[in-house]
Amino acid sequence: xxxxxxxxxxxxxxxxxxxxxxxxxxxxxxxxxxxxxxxxxxxxxxxxxxxxxxxxxxxxxxxxxxx
Numbered sequence: 846x847x848x849x850x851x852x853x854x855x856x857x858x859x860x861x862x863x864x865x866x867x868x869x870x871x872x873x874x875x876x877x878x879x880x881x882x883x884x885x886x887x888x889x890x891x892x893x894x895x896x897x898x899x900x901x902x903x904x905x906x907x908x909x910x911x912x
Contacts, residue, residue, distance in 0.1 A: 846892050850885045851909040852878075852901060860906070867900045 855861060861878045864885055868876040874889040887897065898908045 846890065847886065847888045848892050848894075848897070849912045850887065850897060850901065851912075852883050852885060852906050853909050854906040855880055855883060863904045864901055864906060867904050868897065871896060871900065 852864065855864065855878075858880065861880050865876050865878045868874055868878075868885060868887055871889070874887055874892070876885050876887045878885045885901070894911045897911060901908050
């Protein structure tokens with residue numbers, strides 16, 4: 846399963862690493878985070894939107910949409 850998450854508040858590469866590391870701490874998740882696009886593309890066998898939202902918002906960013 847693959848999802849795209851629109852994220853607000855990332856300003857630098859540190860932000861990108863924080864979001865990527867947070868998402869990849871979830872079991873079986875791989876993530877590609879784009880500062881330019883303000884998105885994270887995540888892949889895993891199962892993805893729970895609320896867990897994804899919690900991880901990103903716990904890092905201090907705002908989830909605008911999960912597609």
